[in-house]
Amino acid sequence: MTSPTVTDLLRAARHDDATMSGEQILQIRDVVEGLPGPCRTIFPRDIDGYGGPSGPSLAMLRGALITQLVRLRSVGLHSTHAVRDAIDALESYDGEGDLVEFLRHLSADERARLHADLSSHSQVLAERLGHIPDGWRPRAAVRSAARVGYLTLRDVNDLVVGTVATGLALVDVTTAELDERFERRLRYHALVETLRSGVAPTCVAGLSTATGDSALYPVTHESLRLAVSELPGVGPS
């Protein structure tokens, strides 16, 4: 029996009721609002420790190219030449960006390595993400931010399905493993979305294109409280 795709997991969770009341969401906001200064901006990398503010790397490039493939799949474009299409997509979206410039300066050896790496990850993506119906209103590479109290929380969601009115699900596609750090990042996604829209997503899901593992977690009051405690400079509550 084949294991379920991310779409299968989302389909199964689609009719789950939101587990959080408006009062609980306000409680979470109050806790974040009450965190002491100074003013600071938090990025996902501050939560999971992946990547950093330094210059581009092969790992970052690989992640950005996989993100482009997720975008193409979100509108039903299933590429047959994944590597070429991912590069074409990145160049068309961000032709002047650092990563494209970095890509142009790769040696033949580095290019060959990236090519092999991407082929493998894109195959896993194609097999394990599944077909996302148009009716779920999928949108990819969605940037969001929430300014609460002294904090500005910034985030990018690889894939968002559903609507605030009918229930949202957030999907993170990683080229790393689904480990504890990744779970922290999923909780962070849920926290930022809750603070941004005032509505908690129904669930967050993750897919590792390195291992093919996928997971889905319901968003609960406890998981959001945990996400707050995992913010840099905030201890467990």
Place this chain on the structure above:
Amino acid sequence: MNLISYRLDTAELMAATGEPTHEGVVIDDARFAAIIESHRRHGTTPRRVDAWTIEQAGTPPTPFVWSVRKTRRTLGNAAASLVISGRQRTVAAAVRSEMGRHLELAARGWANRGTLSWWIAEQSPVAQGIITAEAVAWASDICDLAERSLARFTASSDLYLDLPTCRTSWRARRDLLTEDGSVMVRVRGGAPSSTAGAGLRADLAMATVAARGEAGPARIVGIWPQAGMALALNSDEITIAAGIRDLTAASKVLAGAVGSPREGERQLA
């Protein structure tokens, strides 16, 4: 400026876009003539003024070049209009329909060089996929806002107004409009800048002048979905007068009648 800040949860969104309790300002013919005159005084160089001109303190815009990011609003709003009016069932289908329309125009040779249709047709299928994805994300935000608001919204085109005899074109950007026209909504990417209020005021003033003889919108709401924020500005005589003053000043700067504030700053430095 009396900007009211809202978060983007459903209750506050409803408050921001709810039915206004006051009417918009009416610009009569005499006042319209005065606006024309104040623009004519500074020459008849062709000028295009919009809220962005105000937010950039009249700095002349760089030549326009299409990019994936610049297509999302045009395509996304057209697609949102199809969904909100019930002509398409899903956002993705609506965007594909819009893309198809543009490609057909180009294929028939009806798209001039530099137009969106021409530009889209020049792109690779993969780039067209990315354009579609961007437009879907934009249109989804618009539809989501329309669905969560109490007011009945229609997806709106921008408002254009040519001021007769002074070769000045105004463009008020608006993404959603209530059916009675009393609330206009602008949706924007990123987070509000420190000049965002002046931009909203300019859009509101342009819409009020364009409604000449009738009440203009009573409120404009700027929504930044990514930041989860909204800013609302109610229409009153003082606000509209200040908006018109900004538009006239920008027009002056663009006509070269006075140096732009930024040019002045550079000279002082």
